[in-house]
Amino acid sequence: MSVEQERLLEQATRWIVLLRSGQASDAERQAFLAWRARDPRHEELCLRLERTLGVFQVPIAQGIDGGVLQRALDAPSSRRKVLQRALLGAGLMIGGSWSLTPTFDSLSADFSTGIGQRQTVQLDDGSELVLNAQSAADVQFDSQRRLLKWRGGEGLLQVAADRRPFILQTSGGEVYGRDARILLRDRDSQCRVGAMQAPLQIVTRGGDRLQLQPGQEVTFDRLRFGRVQALRSGDSAWVNGLLEVRGSPLSEVIEALRPYRHGVLRLDPAIADLRVSGLYRLDQSDVVLEALSRTLPIRINRRSDYWVTLTAA
Known part of the structure; x- marks a missing residue:
């Protein structure tokens, strides 16, 4: 996340926490609306925070004073660590069987979806990308190659025919395919890729290689592959x-x-x-x-x- 994104996130979070704390005056509410309308990026970030307000609403709903979070945000250094400790103190755990909102890296992604959103994108080469909820990707096409950098979530990719190779870059490695239909899930550094139409070549970041045949799927991370299995008929049902x-x-x-x-x-x-x-x-x-x-x-x-x-x- 860039310095500018950090700054915008900090500003928006301050406003949201203040408004939810019950301590905001009418003048402060009006100031927030003015700040929000001042820049399209402010509006976008506020919308994303509002879609994920469970992070802030839960501790307040449990009787935790909003001032606790406000003081955490006022910390002069290690702001995120202090805020994280405040959330943990309110009973929220990160990871394991608890689910919080995704990171805000998707704010700068070329394509992204929020909670409960799905989106179909037509890429410049004629390929089609369907993103499931809370998913994000970047596209980098040039004269030599087509690169889709997956930031996380779930997607279905139909690769168009082209002389340039198509590379799908995930947290675990890279997937290569031509005229391929690829089903992808990448969350918490665990990837699952399904070949729906043509063979796929997968190379982990550690250098291991696997040829995945149509109708097969495999789970992998940066170092190793799991067992190759038959692609399940319902794996792409989320598209509908x-x-x-x-x-x-x-x-x-x-x-x-x-x-x-x-x-x-x-x-x-x-x-x-x-x-x-x-x-x-x-x-x-x-x-x-x-x-x-x-x-x-x-x-x-x-x-x-x-x-x-x-x-x-």
């Missing part, structure tokens, strides 16, 4: 706003729902391996959770709209 699972672990279902929800969605590890089959609408995640609670031995505990925990019944 659907979640199709057949005997999949509950943890996989919850991971698919998180990009469509604000705030924290926690899954008790004790029930993570329960098997789920069905066809669900991603845009109706609350309905999905209720349906799961009726068919599985689980309980949904809601502290607020931004804090939901799934436990054993």
